[in-house]
Amino acid sequence: DTAVSQTPKYLVTQMGNDKSIKCEQNLGHDTMYWYKQDSKKFLKIMFSYNNKELIINETVPNRFSPKSPDKAHLNLHINSLELGDSAVYFCASSHNLGTEAFFGQGTRLTVV
Amino acid sequence: AQSVTQLDSQVPVFEEAPVELRCNYSSSVSVYLFWYVQYPNQGLQLLLKYLSGSTLVKGINGFEAEFNKSQTSFHLRKPSVHISDTAEYFCAVSGIKAAGNKLTFGGGTRVLVKP
Numbered sequence: 003d004t005a006v007s008q009t010p011k012y013l014v015t016q017m018g019n020d021k022s023i024k025c026e027q028n029l030g031h032d033t034m035y036w037y038k039q040d041s042k043k044f045l046k047i048m049f050s051y052n053n054k055e056l057i058i059n060e061t062v063p064n065r066f067s068p069k070s071p072d073k074a075h076l077n078l079h080i081n082s083l084e085l086g087d088s089a090v091y092f093c094a095s096s097h098n099l100g101t102e103a104f105f106g107q108g109t110r111l112t113v114v
Numbered sequence: 115a116q117s118v119t120q121l122d123s124q125v126p127v128f129e130e131a132p133v134e135l136r137c138n139y140s141s142s143v144s145v146y147l148f149w150y151v152q153y154p155n156q157g158l159q160l161l162l163k164y165l166s167g168s169t170l171v172k173g174i175n176g177f178e179a180e181f182n183k184s185q186t187s188f189h190l191r192k193p194s195v196h197i198s199d200t201a202e203y204f205c206a207v208s209g210i211k212a213a214g215n216k217l218t219f220g221g222g223t224r225v226l227v228k229p
Contacts, residue, residue: 006157035216035217042221043152043202043221043222043224044219044221044222045158045204045219045222046219047216047217047218050216058216092157092158094158096217099208099216100146100208100209100210100216100217101146101208102148102160102163103158103217104160105150105157105158105159106157107156107157108155108156108157
């Protein structure tokens with residue numbers, strides 16, 4: 003059983019489009035995250051939810067909107083995609099904020 | 115707030131040689147420390163973690179790390195590497211009981227194991 007799964011694995015889309023990435027965890031964790039990994043492999047947190055409540059919202063354009071329908075899911079919706087949004091997006095979950103995080107396989111987003 | 119510095123962006127090493135990856139952190143509170151490995155086109159996998167107790171931590175795949183509070187370091191070591199250890203390695207820190215706590219990652223160290 004996959005602990006943290008995200009779909010799709012690859013996403014190629016044109017500038018200006020709106021897209022969503024879905025994430026689900028079956029670990030019973032209370033906290034979920036979205037991280038962005040750029041072309042130089044640098045990992046930066048974007049959002050964190052704890053029990054469906056937004057806890058961390060880093061300096062991210064408001065074109066990015068996370069949604070957590072329940073504790074096991076944290077989806078990421080992106081409006082008006084730009085070339086600079088091209089990156090690998092990782093979903094992760096942990097028992098509590100700041101403890102060991104379990105990562106999904108990543109979604110490679112390419113904006114053309 | 116916490117920050118992490120991985121001092122080497124790339125480390126080439128021959129198969130069966132030892133390797134050490136350096137990690138230094140800064141924090142105003144006590145910390146948890148982690149090392150993750152990312153194989154090509156994969157997600158991140160936890161290698162080991164320091165939460166409390168013994169400062170020498172053993173992880174998977176023969177890796178170990180030592181927490182040094184006075185030097186604010188958490189260097190990762192393996193006595194003999196394999197070709198399969200070629201990957202990107204990330205050090206991460208989180209502040210214990212810090213408001214808005216989160217895992218903060220270093221910039222990564224690419225390990226290339228040569229035959």
